Amino acid sequence: MTQTIATELQLEVARRRNFAIISHPDAGKTTLTEKLLLYGGAIHEAGAVKSRREQRNATSDWMELEKQRGISITSTVLQFAYSDFQINLLDTPGHQDFSEDTYRTLAAADNAVMLIDAAKGLEPQTRKLFEVCKLRSLPIFTFINKLDRPGREPLELIDEIEQELGLQTYPVNWPIGMGDRFKGVYDRRMQKIHLFQRTAHGKKAATSTVVDLGDPRIEELLEQELYFQLKDELEILEGVGPDLDLELVRAGQMTPVFFGSAMTNFGVQLFLDAFLDYAQYPETRRSSAGSLDPTYPEFTGFVFKLQANMDPKHRDRVAFVRVCTGKFERDMTVNHARTGKTVRLSRPQKLFAQDRESVDTAYPGDIIGLNNPGTFAIGDTVYCGQKIVYDGIPCFSPEIFAYLINPNPSKFKQFNKGVTELREEGAVQIMYSTNEARRDPILAAVGQLQIEVVQYRLEAEYGVQTRTEALPYSVARWVTNGWDAVEKAGRMFNAITVKDNWDRPVLLFRNRWNLDQAIADHPDLQLSNIAPIGT
Numbered sequence: 001m002t003q004t005i006a007t008e009l010q011l012e013v014a015r016r017r018n019f020a021i022i023s024h025p026d027a028g029k030t031t032l033t034e035k036l037l038l039y040g041g042a043i044h045e046a047g048a049v050k051s052r053r054e055q056r057n058a059t060s061d062w063m064e065l066e067k068q069r070g071i072s073i074t075s076t077v078l079q080f081a082y083s084d085f086q087i088n089l090l091d092t093p094g095h096q097d098f099s100e101d102t103y104r105t106l107a108a109a110d111n112a113v114m115l116i117d118a119a120k121g122l123e124p125q126t127r128k129l130f131e132v133c134k135l136r137s138l139p140i141f142t143f144i145n146k147l148d149r150p151g152r153e154p155l156e157l158i159d160e161i162e163q164e165l166g167l168q169t170y171p172v173n174w175p176i177g178m179g180d181r182f183k184g185v186y187d188r189r190m191q192k193i194h195l196f197q198r199t200a201h202g203k204k205a206a207t208s209t210v211v212d213l214g215d216p217r218i219e220e221l222l223e224q225e226l227y228f229q230l231k232d233e234l235e236i237l238e239g240v241g242p243d244l245d246l247e248l249v250r251a252g253q254m255t256p257v258f259f260g261s262a263m264t265n266f267g268v269q270l271f272l273d274a275f276l277d278y279a280q281y282p283e284t285r286r287s288s289a290g291s292l293d294p295t296y297p298e299f300t301g302f303v304f305k306l307q308a309n310m311d312p313k314h315r316d317r318v319a320f321v322r323v324c325t326g327k328f329e330r331d332m333t334v335n336h337a338r339t340g341k342t343v344r345l346s347r348p349q350k351l352f353a354q355d356r357e358s359v360d361t362a363y364p365g366d367i368i369g370l371n372n373p374g375t376f377a378i379g380d381t382v383y384c385g386q387k388i389v390y391d392g393i394p395c396f397s398p399e400i401f402a403y404l405i406n407p408n409p410s411k412f413k414q415f416n417k418g419v420t421e422l423r424e425e426g427a428v429q430i431m432y433s434t435n436e437a438r439r440d441p442i443l444a445a446v447g448q449l450q451i452e453v454v455q456y457r458l459e460a461e462y463g464v465q466t467r468t469e470a471l472p473y474s475v476a477r478w479v480t481n482g483w484d485a486v487e488k489a490g491r492m493f494n495a496i497t498v499k500d501n502w503d504r505p506v507l508l509f510r511n512r513w514n515l516d517q518a519i520a521d522h523p524d525l526q527l528s529n530i531a532p533i534g535t
C-alpha cells in the first residue's frame with residue numbers, strides 16, 4: 001500500500017462516526033433523525049423523513065409499498081456530512097416492523113444513541129435493545145427527549161438508568177425547567193446556558209441565546225426560582241456525580257446524558273457536537289486473524305442484514321455489508337469466506353432514506369448494499385488478501401411462536417424449499433417439536449411482522465399458501481449443557497422443550513415468571529437467551 005492510500009484511510013476512519021438509535025416507539029426517533037439530517041444539510045425541511053412513519057403504520061401498506069418500490073423502505077442507512085465528519089446513521093426499524101434485523105443492525109454499529117421520553121423513562125423495547133448493546137459493550141449516548149412537555153424529574157430519570165441498566169451516567173447538559181416552564185439547558189462541556197426559543201414547529205435549526213452562568217442578564221432571562229434550582233442541581237451533580245471518563249464511555253459502562261426536545265429542535269446540535277467528539281471511531285473487530293484495526297490495508301466486511309425484494313418478478317436480495325477495514329471500490333473482486341468463491345461487487349449501493357445511489361468508494365464504518373442474489377447469508381465475511389472470518393451474528397431470543405402449516409400436500413417441496421431459504425436468509429428462526437409426530441416447523445420470531453412476512457413471501461415467491469397456529473409461549477432459552485441436562489430436569493411447569501435447526505434443545509416458557517421458577521427449581525440447567533448462528 002502506498003503512503004498516500006494509508007494516509008487517506010487514516011483520515012477517512014478518523015472522520016467517520018457510525019451509530020444506531022435505540023428507543024421505544026413514540027419516543028421521537030423519527031423526529032430526532034429528521035433534525036439530525038437537518039443539521040447535516042441532508043434535508044432542508046422537516047417532514048421529509050416523517051412520511052416514512054406514516055408509511056409504516058399498517059403492515060399491509062408496508063407490503064404494498066415494498067412491492068411498488070421494489071426496494072426496502074425499512075432498512076435504511078442514512079449517511080450525511082456534518083462539519084468535517086461523515087456520519088452513518090443505521091436505522092433500526094420501528095415497532096410495526098420490529099424483528100431480528102433490529103438486533104442485527106446493532107452488530108454493525110459502533111455507537112448507540114438511547115432515546116428516552118422524559119415522561120416515560122425506560123420502556124420495554126429500549127431495555128431489550130440495550131441488552132444487545134451491552135453484549136457488544138457498545139458506547140451508549142442518552143438523549144432524554146420531550147423536555148417541552150411535562151416529564152419526570154431529571155435526577156429520577158438519571159437514577160433509573162443507573163439502577164436498572166447498571167450504567168454510570170454523566171449529564172453533559174442539564175435542563176432548566178420542564179414543560180411550559182422549560183427554559184433551556186446548561187451545557188457543562190462549554191459551561192454555558194442555552195436559552196430555549198420556540199420556533200414554528202422547529203422547522204428550521206433553532207437559534208438560541210447563549211450566556212455564561214454568572215452573566216448578570218440571567219436574572220432577567222430566568223425566573224429566580226429556576227435559577228436557584230439549577231445551581232442546586234449542578235452542585236449535586238458536581239458533588240456526587242463522577243467525572244466524564246471517555247474510556248468508560250467507550251467501554252459501554254458510562255453514558256453521557258443530554259436533555260432536549262427534538263420536536264422543537266432544542267438541544268439537538270449540542271448533542272450532535274458532543275457526540276461527534278466523544279463517540280467511538282470505527283472500531284477494531286475480532287476476526288479469525290485476531291483483532292483487525294480499521295486501517296488494515298485490505299478491504300474486509302461482513303453481511304449483517306439481507307433484505308429481499310418483495311416484488312416476485314425481481315427476486316434480488318440486497319445484502320448490507322458493514323465495511324470493517326480497508327477501502328472499498330466499485331467493481332472490486334472479493335473473496336467470500338463461507339463458500340470460498342470470488343465475487344465481483346459490481347453494483348454497490350449507498351442508501352439514503354428511500355433512494356439508492358450508486359457508490360464508488362466506501363471506508364470503515366460505512367454500509368454498502370450489494371445486489372448478489374443468493375450469494376450471501378447473515379454473518380458472511382467478504383475479504384481481500386489474507387483469509388479473514390469475522391465472528392458470526394448470534395440468533396436472538398425469540399418471543400413469538402407459531403406452527404407453520406402447509407395444508408396442501410402437493411406443495412410439500414415448495415414449502416420446504418421456501419422455509420429453508422427464508423431461514424437461511426435470516427427472515428425468521430425455525431424450531432421443531434420434539435414430538436416426531438408433529439412435523440410442522442415452528443416459526444420463532446422477535447416481532448409479529450416477521451411471521452406475516454414469511455407467510456406473504458411463501459405465497460408470493462414459492463406459491464404456497466400457509467396458515468399458522470400460535471403457541472402460547474413468550475420466552476425462549478437455549479439449554480447450553482445439552483439434552484442430558486434437559487432430560488435430567490424433567491417436565492417443567494408451563495414450558496415445553498423444542499429443538500432448533502441444529503437440533504439444540506430450547507425451552508419455551510409461557511412467561512418470565514415460569515422461566516424464573518425453572519431457574520430456581522433446576523440450578524443445573526445452563527440457559528442462554530442467545531445462540532451462535534448455525535453451529
Ligand code: G4P
Binds near residue numbers: 146
Ligand atoms: P418514533 O419514531 O420514536 O416512533 O417517534 P416520532 O418521532 O414519530 O414521535 C412520536 C410523537 O412524539 C410525534 O407526535 C412527535 O411529534 C412527538 N415528539 C417527538 N419529539 C418531541 C418533542 O421533543 N416534544 C414533543 N412535545 N413531542 C415530540 P405525534 O402526535 O404522533 O405526531 P405529530 O402529530 O406530531 O406528527
